Amino acid sequence: MPRPLTADDFIQADPAQAKLGQLLFYDPILSGNKNIACSTCHHPDLGTADGLSLGIGEGGVGLGPKRTAGTGEDRIRKRIPRNAPALWNLGAKDLTVMFHDGRLSVADTYETGFNSPAEEWLPEGLANLLAAQAIFPLVAQFEMAGNPKENEVAGAVHKRIDYAWPILTDRVRHIPAYAEGFAGAFPHITKATDITIADIANALSAFMIFEWTSFDSPFDAYLAGDTDALSRQEKQGMSVFYGSGGCATCHAGPLMSDQGFHAIGLPPFGPGRTRRFDPMVRDVGHMGESDDLADAYAFRTPMLRNVELTAPYGHNGAYPTLAGIVKHHLNPQGKLDAWTPDMAALPEVPWLEQIDFMVWQDPRELARQRAAISIKPRAMSSGNQEAVVAFLKALTGTASVDGRLGIPAAVPSGLPVDVSQEKID
Structure with missing residues (x-):
């Protein structure tokens, strides 16, 4: 904690x-x-x-x-x-x-x-x-x-x-x-x-x-000593977040971020950002800054205060709900395969439609992104998943x-x- x-x-x-x-x-x-x-x-x-x-x-x-x-x-x-x-x-x-x-x-x-x-x-x-x-x-x-x-x-x-x-x-x-x-x-x-x-x-x-x-969320009040600030379900989610769920491995410390970079295999789309000399439509993440292959497709761990208010989630907003991004962390490969474009909140831009999902036409690039995933699947009951989402909502500030x-x-x-x-x- x-x-x-x-x-x-x-x-x-x-x-x-x-x-x-x-x-x-x-x-x-x-x-x-x-x-x-x-x-x-x-x-x-x-x-x-x-x-x-x-x-x-x-x-x-x-x-x-x-x-x-x-x-x-x-x-x-x-x-x-x-x-x-x-x-x-x-x-x-x-x-x-x-x-x-x-x-x-x-x-x-x-x-x-x-x-x-x-x-x-x-x-x-x-x-x-x-x-x-x-x-x-x-x-x-x-x-x-x-x-x-x-x-x-x-x-x-x-x-x-x-x-x-x-x-x-x-x-x-x-x-x-x-x-x-x-x-x-x-x-x-x-x-x-x-x-x-x-x-x-x-x-x-x-x-x-x-x-x-x-820093005036119910969770912050709990950390300051008010044990009644969280509901039973929120406390359950907190226990999973800081325990068996492994969430705090990356979302660590008072800011709930290790400020590190991790490849979690979010579904790719859009024009992406890559290195200056790279003409491909893709997003290489931190490698674009470090020029280190070990950083390929890795993105900064976000802080989580008020995360309930900031949908959609992920570096490219791939998931519209907290439940969706939590499930992705539990099974990155499976959720990447199951993701569909309608989950992205993208206003219609007909003249850019070909670019929006062009990366999906490149099986080698998709294979590279899958191979780079650095988090391992975890089992979590549906009840614990719901509790984690409830805990994330308890990170929302008040005044x-x-x-x-x-x-x-x-x-x-x-x-x-x-x-x-x-x-x-």
Whole structure:
């Protein structure tokens, strides 16, 4: 059993910086075409994710499962290769690696404090790992930047990744409310031209930490000494999770993640992510970062607080339910063979249909993925499976899931703020 999480396990977020980050998080001004915000794929109404297996990024219309792929010249050219990760507890001091494949980590590889896709061009002044993560979606073509000929941000990225961040920074500098906000929230900023992309990232980080730090679930109350916080079934599931089920082998420690990488044989689909020189439609996982064959098809162990809110599950959202992903862990090979495409939450994109399941036409690639599975089958009664799912639901926070700042009514750029269709209806 892990020790309880406390506020001391998390980076302390400055409230003024968090308020500034809230506005930036919901503001499309940080996207190349000014049409998508961080909140589009990480919305609080959708558990800080988007409810899709693979996201619909730049060029899409709408929010969550009702988001469409756009039309005409503005339509999307590629699905986002992986499931949008939830944002809970990313301010944990012990967190050392991010992204499903671990391509961002705390390290001094490039003397920047981080090993990242920007290599030695990563900006200086990033306060923490989450701040470093925040700047990459802004310059990702299919996430927020757009295509090279559509806007100056995308064109700059096409030349070199760090050429785009000053353009986005300049947009923010020229909005008076942001200039005033940064001057009030950051002691080293006295005028608009002092603002850097690192300051923007640090504000975004402060907001995500302030808003989505969560350790007030029934399980957390139980760890803190309230033995009545869990039901009998939840306690049964906890016993299996930390005992015969072997779940805590990987979902270990207070954060419920070993921050390691494991190949569990999730059904492959979508465009995938692979090494730069690899033209195949597949996802090689951590090997794309480490270039080590031993890491092929291995993905980072996710943290589990609020996992009930973040369906679908897996690095590509292959399973729509907690019960489904639990069953997969018990029999990876069998569930891989039994999986069907209708289980994926993929909005229709007719012009990408051939790519969506192309990997299934390559028996050698499928054989490689099956051979890489690193977890062994386990027997578990249906009652224990139901108990484990009940325990996973007991990881859902109480007051923390509502956030502290919420969704702003408007943002300084004047661009529209994402609102869920359910609230519109």
